[in-house]
Ligand SMILES: [Zn+2]
């Protein structure tokens with residue numbers, strides 16, 4: 001059964017399985033919440049959740065392999081509802097005083113919850129700290145321009161985006177780059193296909209790769225530039 005359903009304008013909804021968690025969630029300011037009782041949702045309840053078009057987080061207080069959690073998780077997946085579980089019991093295992101802390105005391109604050117959901121790409125993010133406002137690629141702390149699309153820091157449409165988890169196939173290449181316009185030098189650790197096209201310092205497209213080699217994790221940026229005087233040319 002789905003009880004005490006609350007929804008606002010968020011991109012997610014949290015399902016909990018105890019009234020203690022429900023009450024704690026309310027106290028923490030959750031506005032997109034429902035309490036699950038029993039081992040199954042009715043078909044009408046599953047339909048209702050599907051119609052909301054939200055990401056569903058099952059935030060349960062239960063041991064691993066709990067039949068209630070497993071069953072409901074399967075029901076949602078079968079209905080193609082995007083969902084995941086956050087098993088408080090497994091979080092509690094990491095605490096030395098696990099058995100003495102009530103599950104509700106371990107509940108994410110609203111900010112932690114939303115950061116978690118955005119970081120794993122479950123809900124869209126608008127966090128543009130060190131992101132390009134146009135293409136949403138990462139920007140180095142010192143970069144004034146996006147290396148991938150040339151947009152200046154702080155410019156762009158800043159549309160909500162889903163965080164992408166990049167799967168990396170090795171081996172990466174360390175490529176030394178030089179901007180022909182402003183002289184900026186930097187090392188790019190890349191895989192084929194994600195090479196920069198613009199200078200992160202001045203936004204010029206007039207950049208070139210000076211040399212490239214296998215990525216060596218023990219080297220710092222400055223090591224590359226001290227190795228030889230390649231950069232002294234032209
Ligand atoms: Zn960009």
Ligand SMILES: [Zn+2]
Nearest residue numbers: 179182199202
């Ligand atoms: Zn430049």
